[in-house]
Amino acid sequence: MRVGVVVPMSDGESPGTLPVWAEISGLALHAEELGLDSVWLCDHMLYAAPDGSRVDGMHEAWTILSALAAVTSRIELGQLVMCASFRNPALLAKMAVTADHVSGGRVTLGVGAGWHDPEYDAYGWPTDHKGGRFDEALRIIVPLLRGERVSLDGRFHVARDAALVPAPQRRVPVLVAGERPRMLRLVAEHADAWNAAWYGRPDDTLRRRVGTLDAALDKAGRDPVTLRRTVGVWVTDPWSAAEGAEPGKFTGSASELAALIDEYAMMGFDDLIFNTSPYSRRALDWIAEAVAVRRV
Numbered sequence: 454m455r456v457g458v459v460v461p462m463s464d465g466e467s468p469g470t471l472p473v474w475a476e477i478s479g480l481a482l483h484a485e486e487l488g489l490d491s492v493w494l495c496d497h498m499l500y501a502a503p504d505g506s507r508v509d510g511m512h513e514a515w516t517i518l519s520a521l522a523a524v525t526s527r528i529e530l531g532q533l534v535m536c537a538s539f540r541n542p543a544l545l546a547k548m549a550v551t552a553d554h555v556s557g558g559r560v561t562l563g564v565g566a567g568w569h570d571p572e573y574d575a576y577g578w579p580t581d582h583k584g585g586r587f588d589e590a591l592r593i594i595v596p597l598l599r600g601e602r603v604s605l606d607g608r609f610h611v612a613r614d615a616a617l618v619p620a621p622q623r624r625v626p627v628l629v630a631g632e633r634p635r636m637l638r639l640v641a642e643h644a645d646a647w648n649a650a651w652y653g654r655p656d657d658t659l660r661r662r663v664g665t666l667d668a669a670l671d672k673a674g675r676d677p678v679t680l681r682r683t684v685g686v687w688v689t690d691p692w693s694a695a696e697g698a699e700p701g702k703f704t705g706s707a708s709e710l711a712a713l714i715d716e717y718a719m720m721g722f723d724d725l726i727f728n729t730s731p732y733s734r735r736a737l738d739w740i741a742e743a744v745a746v747r748r749v
Contacts, residue, residue: 454714454724455723455725456490456725457493458493458726458729458737458740459533460477460521461477461732462477462494462511462514463510464510471512477521478521480732480734482525483734483737487741490528491561494518494531494533495514496515496534497511497572498511499511499575500569500572515548518552519552522560525559527559528559530556530559532562533630533650533685534563537566538566538567539567541610542589542591546597547597553621558622561625561627562627563629563648564591564594564628564630566587566636568583582608584636585608586609589607590610592643595643597615597616598625599624600617602615627643628646628648629644630650631647634665637662637665638669641670641680645681649662650685651728652686654713654716663720682723683724684722685726687703687728688702688704688736689702690731690739691704691739693733693736707739707743708743711747714743
């Protein structure tokens with residue numbers, strides 16, 4: 454199993470303390486030095502608390518990913534996930550190919566339908582038909598990344614003999630995040646990878662969703678081994694947990710964390726992506742120690 458980590462993009466953990474580039478790049482480079490497999494970013498413009506008590510700031514995901522592509526050399530880079538509503542789908546495909554070129558072929562394009570209406574309202578994007586808009590966007594993005602020309606006269610998106618010039622140097626993998634039947638159908642039809650998130654220990658909800666995914670793959674006539682399965686897991690390092698563990702987030706020794714990785718591997722997941730709370734080099738060291746324990 455490959456093991457990756459999310460790097461911080463917002464001040465959500467501590468309002469008013471948006472991570473600076475040196476912190477983001479430092480954590481990504483440390484993950485690479487430790488031998489971890491991947492680094493992932495979220496994609497939001499802002500997060501507004503439901504009660505109106507705060508608005509969390511965010512960095513823009515493509516800009517940060519492109520910068521990480523230039524300063525790292527080995528580690529895979531991806532998003533959990535780009536909101537397809539925020540960017541024209543052909544442009545999104547173009548951006549993915551360009552960032553992949555900068556990285557030397559290390560980018561996975563993670564995409565989803567979006568969900569947080571306050572950022573849509575703030576930036577003037579329509580909030581209706583998110584699923585339908587996403588369905589059409591995939592019908593442009595995926596074939597473009599395969600080097601095809603695309604024409605689509607859809608309800609929400611239009612492409613007229615669109616092509617990526619220069620052509621993609623490789624087929625950039627597309628990861629789709631989703632858990633409802635419609636989204637899992639789109640995974641089966643279009644995606645190279647699937648993401649389920651966020652969990653602590655594997656639970657019955659995740660097992661049911663894996664079963665629903667398997668049914669969607671079967672209905673689409675697709676071999677399950679052709680889909681990379683990734684799962685996002687919330688963790689708190691044991692030193693921080695000693696000050697008060699958060700409900701739903703896993704914590705424990707490196708050996709216990711290694712056992713958790715094994716649990717997900719036994720469920721058939723190919724990648725485990727840790728979202729640490731708090732973000733720190735110490736937390737990354739703990740994860741790397743767990744990976745080393747599994748190798749013994």
